[in-house]
Amino acid sequence: MLEASDRRALAAGGGSYLAVVCASQAVQLVAGITTATPLLPTLLGACTVGGASAVALRAADAAGGRRRSLASTYACHSGGSADATAALAGAALHVCFGLGVRFWALSPSSLAAEGAFAWAAASLPAGEGYASTPQREALQRFGRLAGCHSCGTRFAAQYVGDHVPPLSVASRRPRLLSAVLGRPAFRFYPQCRACSAQQAATMNRRARDLPSTLASRAVYHLPSPLRATSYVGVAVVALALAAEADVGPARRALSIASGAADATRQKLLSARATCRIPADSE
Numbered sequence: 392m393l394e395a396s397d398r399r400a401l402a403a404g405g406g407s408y409l410a411v412v413c414a415s416q417a418v419q420l421v422a423g424i425t426t427a428t429p430l431l432p433t434l435l436g437a438c439t440v441g442g443a444s445a446v447a448l449r450a451a452d453a454a455g456g457r458r459r460s461l462a463s464t465y466a467c468h469s470g471g472s473a474d475a476t477a478a479l480a481g482a483a484l485h486v487c488f489g490l491g492v493r494f495w496a497l498s499p500s501s502l503a504a505e506g507a508f509a510w511a512a513a514s515l516p517a518g519e520g521y522a523s524t525p526q527r528e529a530l531q532r533f534g535r536l537a538g539c540h541s542c543g544t545r546f547a548a549q550y551v552g553d554h555v556p557p558l559s560v561a562s563r564r565p566r567l568l569s570a571v572l573g574r575p576a577f578r579f580y581p582q583c584r585a586c587s588a589q590q591a592a593t594m595n596r597r598a599r600d601l602p603s604t605l606a607s608r609a610v611y612h613l614p615s616p617l618r619a620t621s622y623v624g625v626a627v628v629a630l631a632l633a634a635e636a637d638v639g640p641a642r643r644a645l646s647i648a649s650g651a652a653d654a655t656r657q658k659l660l661s662a663r664a665t666c667r668i669p670a671d672s673e
């Protein structure tokens with residue numbers, strides 16, 4: 392059974408971690424960095440997870456009223472380190488890379504590209520027309536399981552099939568580029584009505600050459616309970632507490648997080664298998 396000081400440490404660590412993740416995304420939104428930006432979102436996402444993990448450890452130490460920091464206890468158990476907080480934050484990053492975490496998904500969702508919640512398994516090959524009835528039925532299921540690909544909501548009344556890349560973006564591609572590369576391969580991703588309306592308004596403004604604000608081109612999203620990146624703060628603190636007490640709740644926390652992600656992936660694959668969609672050539 393966890394002591395009260397351990398529960399305070401876990402709550403403070405998890406809460407401060409999520410606060411840093413939310414703040415990082417807000418800064419990226421203002422700076423115009425979105426999931427469509429090349430490379431930078433992955434780099435910033437990894438820095439965010441590492442930095443937020445370090446903040447989580449400091450917050451856990453303060454909330455738990457410890458004289459000796461959790462990170463230094465962990466460092467002693469794991470062979471010692473000059474900078475124990477950095478060692479633990481680095482370990483968290485290492486585990487995230489091992490789990491195949493998509494760091495770029497910590498950036499705001501671009502409305503002109505795949506959003507932060509875009510799963511390949513929850514998408515369908517698309518033409519340039521609207522989604523057919525069986526495709527719309529499949530997209531409703533994908534939306535309820537994986538969420539709107541832009542904002543992540545799994546509780547929308549209805550999901551529309553969003554073309555990625557958007558048709559309006561593809562049509563503005565230079566003719567020479569299209570002649571060399573051919574037409575882009577479109578896919579349908581589930582998108583909620585609110586994000587779809589924001590996307591339409593942004594594209595209309597662009598078509599009329601009106602300036603659109605940076606925030607209107609991307610969707611801010613809250614940390615998802617289905618994402619391993621949402622639990623790194625708690626997992627890092629639990630790892631340090633486990634090292635201090637010689638028990639293994641950290642391993643359990645990580646297996647629960649990765650188990651939840653696996654279960655969702657399996658549900659998506661079975662939903663895909665049961666819908667009447669022609670086999671994808673991928």
Ligand SMILES: [Zn+2]
Pocket residue numbers: 539540541542543544582583584585586587
């Ligand atoms: Zn949405």
